[in-house]
Structure formats: structure tokens, C-alpha cells
Amino acid sequence: MRVMKFISLVVILVVVSTFAAAQAAPAQTAPTVKHVPITNTPSNSGKEMFSNYCAVCHGKDGKGNGPAASAMKTAPTDLTLLAQKSGGKYPASHVAAVLKGQAMTASHGSQDMPVWGPLFSIISQGNEAQVQQRISNLVAYVETLQAK
Numbered sequence: 001m002r003v004m005k006f007i008s009l010v011v012i013l014v015v016v017s018t019f020a021a022a023q024a025a026p027a028q029t030a031p032t033v034k035h036v037p038i039t040n041t042p043s044n045s046g047k048e049m050f051s052n053y054c055a056v057c058h059g060k061d062g063k064g065n066g067p068a069a070s071a072m073k074t075a076p077t078d079l080t081l082l083a084q085k086s087g088g089k090y091p092a093s094h095v096a097a098v099l100k101g102q103a104m105t106a107s108h109g110s111q112d113m114p115v116w117g118p119l120f121s122i123i124s125q126g127n128e129a130q131v132q133q134r135i136s137n138l139v140a141y142v143e144t145l146q147a148k
Contacts, residue, residue: 038053038119038122038123039052039123040123041053043120043124043130043133043134044133044137045137046137046138046141046142047141049134049137049138050062050138050142053116053138054066054079054138056068057069058076058077058079059076061145062079062142062145063079063080064076064078064079079142079145080145080146080147081146081147082095082142082146083146083147084146090146092140095139096136096139099115099116099117099138099139100115100116100117100135101115101116101118102117116134116135116138117131117135120134
């Protein structure tokens, strides 16, 4: 009889402690995007700039599946479909305008996507030719990602 009381007491304590631990566990929070200072990636490599600046949200393949995508209010654009969505012609001037902050996209509405033009100006120390080179090379690289 004593053994049964002891086993019952142990089972009750285990159940109560499990319930208490579950209640004390921190609630799951939504993922967040960690904002870090921009690093100076060479302006002559669109691919390297894409990897360092864009892939965290758009994914290395440009499909909008980067590691930070789940933390964004609006899903990142699938950059591989830009030409397809523009009647088969890659919208280079629109992509450049988005990078410069001259054209708004859904992601810009919540300010999730950085406006790269001013950031490129900072790391290029105001050298406008280098800023334009960065944007041109990045636009050209995104064009290589277009679905066939």
C-alpha cells in the first residue's frame, strides 16, 4: 500500500512539475531581422554584392527564400520572375530605380528592404560614379537570375 502511495505521489509531482515548466517556458516570438552596418563589398562584382547585400532576404538563388525572409512583413520578391512579370523583358531601369529608392515596391511599404543607393553612397564615400557602378553591376547580376 505504501509503495502505491509513493508511486502515486511521484506521478503527481512529475505531472505538476511538467505543467509548471511548460507555463514558465518563454513564449515563441516572431523572427526578427537583425540590422547590421553595411560592409564594403567590391563595386565591380554584382554577384558578390548580391551575396552580401541581397541574398539574406532574396536567397542566393533570388527566389525570395533567404534566411531573413520569414521575419519580413512582406515576402521578398522572387527576383527570378522580374522579366516574366514584365512581358518577357527584364526591367533594368525599374530595378535600378528600386535600388536607388526612386521606385517603391511592396517590401518598401514596410521599410523592410534597405534603399541601397544612399547606403552605397556611404560606403563609396560619396563617389557617385562608384555608386552608379555598384547599382549597374547589381542590376546586371539580377538579370542573370531571370527564369528562362
